[in-house]
Amino acid sequence: MNAHISQKELAEQHLLEAAKEFQKCMQCGKCRSVCPVFKEFGNELYVARGKNKLAEKLVSGDLQITKKVESAINECLNCKTCSTNCPAGVSPEHVVLRLRWYITTQKGLHFFKALIFRQLLWRKWPITLGCSIVALAQRVLFGIGPKNPVRYLFPLFGFAKRRNFPQLALRSAQSILPEVNPAKNGPRKMRIGYFTGCAGNLIYTNVAKSVVDVLTAYGHEVVIPKKQKCNGTPVLSNGDYEGARRLMQHNFDLFRQYDLDAIVVACSSCGMSLKKEIKVFIDDSPELQEFTGKVYDINEFIEQNLEIKPEQLGRLPYKVTYHDPCHMVRGQGIKDQPRELLKMIPGVEFTEMKNADTCCGSAGSYCITHYETSIKINDHKIKDIQDANVDMVATGCPTCVMHISDNLAQHDSKENVKFVVELLADSLRAAKTI
Known part of the structure; x- marks a missing residue:
């Protein structure tokens, strides 16, 4: 348009x-x-x-x-x-x-949404600085546990007192990892751009490190453009057409400057945004088709392009199930690849849970604006996880990880939640492959 x-x-x-x-x-x-x-x-x-x-x-x-x-x-x-x-x-x-x-x-756009979408996300540094401050506060104030009196302040900021938040990173992934991460073990095969997404950059930095470690270990150079911004999906979902267009145009122009063979993401919404939603805002052209054709979910890319041999993997003694993120299974048609990667890892006992592809209720900002409803929806997911009798839930979406982890803690459930690429990287580290 x-x-x-x-x-x-x-x-x-x-x-x-x-x-x-x-x-x-x-x-x-x-x-x-x-x-x-x-x-x-x-x-x-x-x-x-x-x-x-x-x-x-x-x-x-x-x-x-x-x-x-x-x-x-x-x-x-x-x-x-x-x-x-x-x-x-x-x-x-x-x-x-x-x-x-x-x-x-x-x-018109609500004042706070306009502030976040058109100022803070666009300028980026206030969000990065704010997350570092909150990360420090979490370690000082919130680390005592669910009975911490600080929780009584949560409702003042619109959050439920019982809510469990992920621990933010003291330093962003983009500040820890260099912009260019050279291939290891021989000459470079492909030059890959990595779109970290906000969560991968500011919360799940181990996921970002896992992506880089896995790809570079198999001969690929990984480029992390430092000026990348939010993928635009949260902005789009909240009705800010202009804010989303601006962010998507920026990322489109930025990544095209790097002469990349592929672009990987480790977030289901980022992948859907860069593959599909961007087409709403940028006129169809050979340049756009070339760009969207280069975008891969990390599970998709590994399954298609990395020749991982059994002897390169170390044993992980986990019982694991998999939750399909909506924007991955229905948004991008990615279903089998993450499961195949999990089944490949020695020691992993994979169990398919019931209703694996039903929504967990997180839906990005929905679990912030409609928390009580999102938890009711998530209660069904928790039951299916518990019925699977596993140690761990693997998935490929940051907000799914946040929401499922939050509700598992509220149910005093033992299961951990991790990204598939984290488990794969852990297996490669256990075998000293990376």
Whole structure:
């Protein structure tokens, strides 16, 4: 879409794009049987069919944007389960996103969202500095345990007192790792760009290190552009069309400067953003097709390009199950590759849990803005994990790791949650391969 059109024209475009989708709806109600939010509330407004009706009335002018309408539109995980199961081929999440963008063009972006999306994420250093300060505070104040009195302050910031937060990194991955990480063990095979994502950079720095260690050990050079910014998906999901466009354009222009053979991500939402959602904002061209064609989820890239031999792997004595992130299994069609990597590791006893591909309820910022609902949805996931009788849950999404870890702790459950690439790197380290 043209970035230089007026807000009125942009709003009209959003509604027209939404209309292309909701007009295909047969009103069969199939979405009611699969929507995680509907299962908790039983409210027709919160299911895809209901949102299609809201969109139809907004387009026709029979309905105005009220708090109730806005609330119903925001009750969506963007888990894509309804799209996958729709017999008419409707993509309700596209309707929801268009409506959120439409509301923003009509009502404006909330002050705090504008501050975060258009200032802090864009400038980047305030977020990095803020995370380092919080990381220090966590180690000083929050490390005592669940009875720490500091928890009574959580509600002042909009967080549930019982919530368990991941430990932020004192130093970001991008400050620890060099921009260019040379290949080990021989000449370079490929030059790979690594999009760390915000969580990989500021929280799960061991994941970033694992990605670099694995790829360089198998002869690939890894480049981590220091000026990369948020992938734009959280901004997109919250209705800020302009903020998302700006971030995606920046990353597109930045990574194209490095003459890369491939771009890897270790976050399901980052992968979906760089492969698919970027096409909403940047006009289709050979350059865009070349860029999106180079993007791989790390599990996908390893499975296709690394020849890992059994003797290169060390034993990890874990019982492991796998949770499919929505933006990986439905957003990118990646399902078998992570499982194959886990089954490859000596000592790992893999068990497929029930409903492995159902949403865990995190949905990025949804577990912040709708925490109680997201926990109710996650309770089903916790039961399936417990029934699998494992030591560990492996996955490929930072917010899934955060949310599942939080609720496992609330249930006093023993299971740990890790990224697949972390386990693979641990196995290679155990064999002293890396």
